[in-house]
Amino acid sequence: MPRYAKAKNLVTTLVDKTAKMIEQGTLKPGIRLPSIREAASNNSVSKNTMAEVYDRLVGQGYLTSKQGSGFYVNINRPSTAHRAAPKQAEALSIVSLLRHQLKQDHDIRVGDGRLPFDWVEGSEVGAFFRNPKSLKDTNLKDGYGSPMGYRPLRELISLTLAERSITATPDQILMTNGANHALDLVIRHLLLPGDTVLVDEPGYYPLFGKLKLENINMVGVRRTEDGPDLDDLADKAARLKPKMFFTQSLAQNPTGSTITIATAHKVLSIAEQHDMYVVEDDPFADVMTQSLPRIATLDQLERVIYIGTYSKTLSANLRVGYLAARPDLVAALCDLKMITMVSSSEYGERLIYNLMYKGHYVRHLRRLKKRIDKARNDVLNVLDGLDFQKVHQPTGGYYCWVQLPDGIDEAQLVQRANEQSIFLAPGSVFSLDKDSTDSFMRLNIAHAAHPTFIAFMQEILKK
Structure with missing residues (x-):
């Protein structure tokens, strides 16, 4: 049997064994499990194998992961859980903004509502979607x-x-x-x-x-x-x-x-x-x-x-x-x-x-969070060097809300950006009172540090 297949069988065996111990009450809710290193040694497997075991158990709701502390038996897990077998250019209206998000016809998508393709679908999760084996239980x-x-x-x-x-x-x-x-x-x-x-x-x-x-x-x-x-x-x-x-x-x-x-x-x-x-x-x-x-x-x-x-x-x-x-x-x-x-x-x-x-989502989120946090910090550092009237500090998510200096015409700004293939999301789209937000923009942190957009805004704000 190939080494890869053996490792997968070990993972499945250890997942089933631990899950059974949790279901039978041998491992009580709230109890801390051995570290990955210790558990790997106890079970005579590699640390990578043990890490996948824990990730699967987190994904199935048996364990919770606390950063810096370890893995714990989930205290919120129902005693009888199901264990099925492994299964958003010119845009000054709602419709036009949606249309430009869907058409994807701008090179720099600062106003987009989503993350780049390679951060999500094109990431390691994308390989799962493209793998026929991942669809074996997806029958109709x-x-x-x-x-x-x-x-x-x-x-x-x-x-x-x-x-x-x-x-x-x-x-x-x-x-x-x-x-x-x-x-x-x-x-x-x-x-x-x-x-x-x-x-x-x-x-x-x-x-x-x-x-x-x-x-x-x-x-x-x-x-x-x-x-x-x-x-x-x-x-x-x-x-x-x-x-x-x-x-x-x-x-x-x-x-x-x-x-x-x-x-x-x-x-x-x-x-x-x-x-x-x-x-x-x-x-x-x-x-x-x-x-x-x-x-x-x-x-x-x-x-x-x-x-x-x-x-x-x-x-x-x-x-x-x-x-x-x-x-x-x-x-x-x-x-x-x-x-x-x-x-x-x-x-x-x-x-x-x-x-x-199978634990893929847990690992995907772990990497995605780090990427989002880095992008947010990078964007805030770059925006700090621009003459915006105010940059609202985001507490999470994908967006940064910035206030433009007085005197900038929103429609002209969007049109000029469009000429440079930069997609913007103007503030008026997000408000019922258009006059209250016509000097704002929503920036996507994954795109807002792009050199072309920064150079464009430096020219606009300087004038």
């Missing part, structure tokens, strides 16, 4: 599959949410065709034309398009470095009686700001006082610290609808996202999903399950 013999989505993946997501201190059973998790589909389901089910909702200002522009399409009255709530402006939120909630508040708590798009725990508590209190749903979109969760404050953690999905996606960390082409909410609400949203599109892609869901279950 069950037809459309469950309208709720592939259950083993929902079970792993349940464990992931537990790490964020959000309790949600697999039956409280509905797989969707990306986060935007989740938002669309919520809007269609809970809102009627003429209803009023609150949104982050500035905020997520595709959401604005969906709400406009359904003739929903949108009112912006000022975004601060600590999250939503509480006075603004409280005033508008009291006066307008909105049905819900759409927000992003962590690494908010476009400002990069993250809510504080005190602000999160107050947001929930205001929502409860005025009987308002909170829709918390968390697209960067997997590259953020799990313990950061989330409104869903405080509310435990009573009035909060929590939305996640794999588009930002794996592939937007897979179109796999999910929402978590109260059981009754999830059931109703599932019915709407069946009426509008029958089901989501179990093919894509099984692919992601296999990535997680």
Whole structure:
């Protein structure tokens, strides 16, 4: 038997052995496992083999990894977990910005909403997608599959949410065709034309398009470095009686700001006082610290609808996202999903399950986080040498929100950039009050340090 195959058999054997010990209670929840070096010695295997064993166990929800401390038996893991077999040029409107993101016809994509291809799909995970063996369990013999989505993946997501201190059973998790589909389901089910909702200002522009399409009255709530402006939120909630508040708590798009725990508590209190749903979109969760404050953690999905996606960390082409909410609400949203599109892609869901279950996703995130952190630091250092009026310090995610000096015409700036094949995301696209953000830009940290863009901005800012 080839050495590679032997190593894989050893990994599988050790994974199964450790998992069985956890399931039987021999290894208690919270207990720290031996270091990779020690465990490798105890089992007479290489450190690389043992590292893959631990990564798979993390991916399957049996273990949690604490940087600098080691590996621990997951205290949030249900006692009976499923162990299935290994399975965003010229752009001054919402539609035009989306179109330019999809066409990919600019050389320097500073305004893009996603990471470069080689950071995600073209990374080591890309090899998994291209490997026929990774698809061996991705069969379609069950037809459309469950309208709720592939259950083993929902079970792993349940464990992931537990790490964020959000309790949600697999039956409280509905797989969707990306986060935007989740938002669309919520809007269609809970809102009627003429209803009023609150949104982050500035905020997520595709959401604005969906709400406009359904003739929903949108009112912006000022975004601060600590999250939503509480006075603004409280005033508008009291006066307008909105049905819900759409927000992003962590690494908010476009400002990069993250809510504080005190602000999160107050947001929930205001929502409860005025009987308002909170829709918390968390697209960067997997590259953020799990313990950061989330409104869903405080509310435990009573009035909060929590939305996640794999588009930002794996592939937007897979179109796999999910929402978590109260059981009754999830059931109703599932019915709407069946009426509008029958089901989501179990093919894509099984692919992601296999990535997680086999530990590939854990290793991918580990490398991706380091790359994002380095890119963010590099961009901030470069921007520090430019004469922007202000550079808002991002707390995570992929974006940096910068304020241009007075007197710069946004339309002319975008047009000049377009002439140099530079794609920009102007601030007005992210706001309902266009005049409040027409001197801002959202920069993608993976592209904003490009020499051509820096030279372009140096010329603009000098003039």
